[in-house]
Amino acid sequence: MAKPLARYAALTGYIELGRMLHMNPAELLRSVGLDPAGIALQDQWVPATAIARVLELSAAASGHEDFALKLAEHRRLSTLGPLSVSIREEPDARSALGMLIRYQHMYNEALYIRMTERDGLSAIQISIDPGEPIPIRQSIELAVTVVHQLLRNLLGDRWNPVSVCFEHRRPADDATHRRMFGAALSFDHDFSGIVTYTRDLDEPNRLSDPGLRSYAKQFLDTISAPEQPTLEGRVRELIELLLPTGRCSIDQVARSLGVDRRTLHRHLTKSGQTFTSVLDATRAELANRMVSGSRYSFIEISEMLAFSTPASFTRWFNRQFGVSPRQWRKRTAATAAAALELDTDVSRNGQNRVPKG
The missing domain is CATH 1.10.10.60 (Homeodomain-like)
Structure with a gap:
């Protein structure tokens, strides 16, 4: 079975951040078999293992356990590629999140998101399976932050999750985590992801333009059923x-x-x-x-x-x-x-x- 792939867009802002942290980002990319020039080709697919490895190496080389969170700050909704056009026009956060889950294979084959609801709370659980047993702490933190940013974009700055959870241990310095998530942090948890009030997911998407929704649907229909890569x-x-x-x-x-x-x-x-x-x-x-x-x-x-x-x-x-x-x-x-x-x-x-x- 072929190992999962991910879009180069997962590393958006990597070169700039690497230089800011006094690393040699090009050398680190080459060390895992990635071409530094390829980052400009955001829709190109590369092995998810290579992305996971370079994130872990970069955290170690820079001395920043919060490397993935810093990288996420360089991302925009458009980093999701063509899918971002349709997500932006969904009527509420629930349907936008549902679309993200339904079409997650379009931007990262190693990413798995599922949502459960109980007693007025919704748990958005996020996992990464790169196809082999390698460290994925940075990949998980990047994915959780991206979903958090998506909900913040859709619901506005007044929205805050009930808690943000990680299966791995708490970092020595969690200041960046506290600043970015603005919520209770839970490490050594039984899953990684976000817990929010269910009613928040039914709030209107502040970015949506109802007049554009049908056009976004037509656009998604043209790209949502690509042939499986041979x-x-x-x-x-x-x-x-x-x-x-x-x-x-x-x-x-x-x-x-x-x-x-x-x-x-x-x-x-x-x-x-x-x-x-x-x-x-x-x-x-x-x-x-x-x-x-x-x-x-x-x-x-x-x-x-x-x-x-x-x-x-x-x-x-x-x-x-x-x-x-x-x-x-x-x-x-x-x-x-x-x-x-x-x-x-x-x-x-x-x-x-x-x-x-």
């Missing part, structure tokens, strides 16, 4: 993620997916693929994009695509595209220049045309 698709994503680290092998990809090498090979064979064919196709797509532009030198591209030498990259590129990388870049630049010249001529002719009448 194994080949996940292999492609992991290859793209691992290539710049120099650790892109079938064994590493299999471990990231939570299967062994033989199982991965068997599944790819069923779809008429091999690891090498998927690797070459992914490399070709990346090479086409990088060589067509001028941002990277050919030496940088060969390193980012994990070739041993620039010469081996050039030979591979020739086999794939029938020309050298240099020829490909010149051809692409010439095509772009010709298109620009044509657009300019059309625009000039349109401006010089004298209207009849």
Whole structure:
């Protein structure tokens, strides 16, 4: 069974916070197999284990047990991606929270939220299952804070939960927790999450515009039933993620997916693929994009695509595209220049045309 994935958006603000806390955030990301440049691609999916690991490493490196809470302060509702459009327009906090729970797979496959109600209180229980037994304290604190922020956005600053609970121990300094949650804190609890008055969840969503609700529903319908990611698709994503680290092998990809090498090979064979064919196709797509532009030198591209030498990259590129990388870049630049010249001529002719009448 493949290990769960999460969107890069989970690390929104990570680079900025890392620098503020005098860490080397790029180095920490690379240490868990994440590409620092990938954070800008918020909708890209990466192994949830890598995100959990980098959060724990960052808390240790910075000396801040409240690292996840500080990271959450960089988040906005839009960090939830397309789902935020519909959540914003739900009529009350209960339906907004219900939508968050119903579509949680759209932003984090390792996150599980459920809600129970009893005696006028609602318990929002939050758990994380990254697919292997690793520390998840920071991931839990991030998730709890995100749900708390969502309810605060919907209900306003006057709302406060009855209590905020964590299964792990109390930190040596809980000042940030007390400041952010403004409620009774319970550590070493039997679940992690938020307890609030049930009646608060029925309060109107102050962000909602009833006139936009039907449009938000139509938008959600277009994105809420995506096809389940195929194994080949996940292999492609992991290859793209691992290539710049120099650790892109079938064994590493299999471990990231939570299967062994033989199982991965068997599944790819069923779809008429091999690891090498998927690797070459992914490399070709990346090479086409990088060589067509001028941002990277050919030496940088060969390193980012994990070739041993620039010469081996050039030979591979020739086999794939029938020309050298240099020829490909010149051809692409010439095509772009010709298109620009044509657009300019059309625009000039349109401006010089004298209207009849």
